[in-house]
Amino acid sequence: MTADSAVETLSYPETDTVRDLVDRAIDRGAMVTLFGRCTVEYDGRAASSLGPGDRHVTLKPDGAALVHTDEGQQPVNWQPPGSAHSVSAADGALELCSERSNPDETLEISFETVAHAAAFDVSDPEELAVTGTEADLKERILEDPDLVEPGFTPLATERATPAGAVDIYGEDESGRTVVVELKRRRVGPDAVGQLDRYVDALERDLHAGTAVRGILVAPSVTDRARQLLAKKGLEFVSLEPT
Amino acid sequence: MTADSAVETLSYPETDTVRDLVDRAIDRGAMVTLFGRCTVEYDGRAASSLGPGDRHVTLKPDGAALVHTDEGQQPVNWQPPGSAHSVSAADGALELCSERSNPDETLEISFETVAHAAAFDVSDPEELAVTGTEADLKERILEDPDLVEPGFTPLATERATPAGAVDIYGEDESGRTVVVELKRRRVGPDAVGQLDRYVDALERDLHAGTAVRGILVAPSVTDRARQLLAKKGLEFVSLEPT
DNA sequence: GTTTGAATGTCGCTT
DNA sequence: AAGCGACGTTCAAAC
Structure with missing residues (x-):
């Protein structure tokens, strides 16, 4: 050319x-x-x-x-x-x-x-390489699960539930099932609803009486989201993307 | 120029x-x-x-x-x-x-x-005029509330609740409070969660014991959203934008 | 093809 | 400035 x-x-x-x-x-x-x-x-x-x-x-x-x-x-x-x-x-x-x-x-x-x-006449063979995404955050947690909490053990990512795929599925120090929902930035009520649906679906899916902990990992939450977390009995861990 | x-x-x-x-x-x-x-x-x-x-x-x-x-x-x-x-x-x-x-x-x-x-050197005085949006859908329902259901009476739009502003707030034929959430296209679980938060907030806000009906108005819903509607006791009305 | 959720979402509005 | 939800969202991946 x-x-x-x-x-x-x-x-x-x-x-x-x-x-x-x-x-x-x-x-x-x-x-x-x-x-x-x-x-x-x-x-x-x-x-x-x-x-x-x-x-x-x-x-x-x-x-x-x-x-x-x-x-x-x-x-x-x-x-x-x-x-x-x-x-x-x-x-x-x-x-x-x-x-x-x-x-x-x-x-x-x-x-x-x-x-x-x-x-x-355009020619562009290059792919864009992005870092700092939710996928990066996930990798970081899989490398160092203590970022979520000491003793947390990831067992699966993208684990399927009737409500959709869970970001990280695992268990805490005492063996309780834990669902982690990741967001790369400050979250509103929608993300809490998403996490709640996963927790709910898993509690139905697993044996009756199994309590499932839901942890939202994000840089921060809005007031409304925090209230909704409390109401649903869900937890929040503050973590910034790199 | x-x-x-x-x-x-x-x-x-x-x-x-x-x-x-x-x-x-x-x-x-x-x-x-x-x-x-x-x-x-x-x-x-x-x-x-x-x-x-x-x-x-x-x-x-x-x-x-x-x-x-x-x-x-x-x-x-x-x-x-x-x-x-x-x-x-x-x-x-x-x-x-x-x-x-x-x-x-x-x-x-x-x-x-x-x-x-x-x-x-750009000069552009014109505003874009768009039709077929959620705002249009709202106007259409306010003009003809029977589109939601016979006997429905809108009382307010954008009514404030602790969970945010409700699209249309009104009452049904028998005087029960109705919350309508509008979507211009097929909806997933997020919209159901939104409607549920409004219904929940209003039931707390109004006198105890007041049952609030929640109606999602959209062209259609996904399977997951339909299940969530049923679980939450919410309703769905199919309505296409013009 | 449909569904689902992420996104450097963007945008507009309200608080 | 922050929160909230709409958007002709777009996009990619999973099913």
Whole structure:
């Protein structure tokens, strides 16, 4: 791939010209970006309408489409990967359409003016390596179970219960069954509910009369979550991710 | 704004040239996009490392930063709005840095090659109008409460309880208190837990002995959620958003 | 394909 | 600032 072939750009192009560029780029699996004044209509899981304004549009070769304004981390409109992009020129306006099924969703972008268009031939062999996730926290506890409490012995991870898979399943110093739910950050009531369902499911699953301890491991909890923990007879251990 | 001033672009620029363009664009509140071979390091709530590859980078005037590969709807790396962008040229490589505090987070992008750079002056006065949301579902039920059940009378929305605000609070035909939790799509156990907390909180809040009915309104429920509903003595009404 | 829960979730609203 | 819940959440893994 030569430098010249990797990027194709147009500034304030004729509609037919940019249509051709976009069409060819989609065909060869390039990434397309457009900037200009446009309107956007979406219909699918919900429906939305966006009046005229300057936006940045990205069409990815995997079928994803993104419409970004000058504000916000999230696109104002989008289409998920797997959608089919198409382009046309009607009445001097550039029209982009991205459709998918299951669920049926359509995104239509109509450009009044295209200020800039570009096609990029992308090559990205690298995987993102993330640390500091819940999975990391789990590994840390498995290496040093005393972080939960002295004498804690992990017996299984992702142990199945009727209420779903438990993060860490084990027993305490005196042999009582312990369920540990991990969260990498401060938790609210939802996580307590999750832990409670696991404890409940295990108490039913095991022999009657078996008391199961539930321990929530997280950096901290909200007030409501703390109350809910107390009410449910569950415990909390404060532990920061590395 | 003239057509010529709205967009500035460079293809395979010298490092110093693109640094100046980016610097000026950040200063004047323009949106910047770059495409080229780069590495990305993030450190903050988590930490990540991304080896060399072709990516598309966006710097927004509100402080958001986005790094997109050729795949996926979500950026591979990013920085939220409110971050401070800076650019420098070191050893012939273009370096972008986006930092924020609270929490402290840093995103560093190092370009081996910049294939394309652009600065866009954005103007977007329009608000996005979305329909088909939970708020729409609520309005629909308030207009026609029989959708929940014949004889249902809404008394309040967002009624405060110790467990949070209830979507719709009302009473049934026979005067029993009813709590309605709305979901615009198929729900899992979390929504049942939420409804249960509201019912529980209201039964404590009202005079002792007052039975409170809890009704989950959603298109459908998962198996686990249905079991949890039954166990908690809660009800379910199937209702699709328009 | 459905279900489940994590996420650097993000976003908006209320306290 | 913190808490809480919605979101066209998206995403990946398990079933």
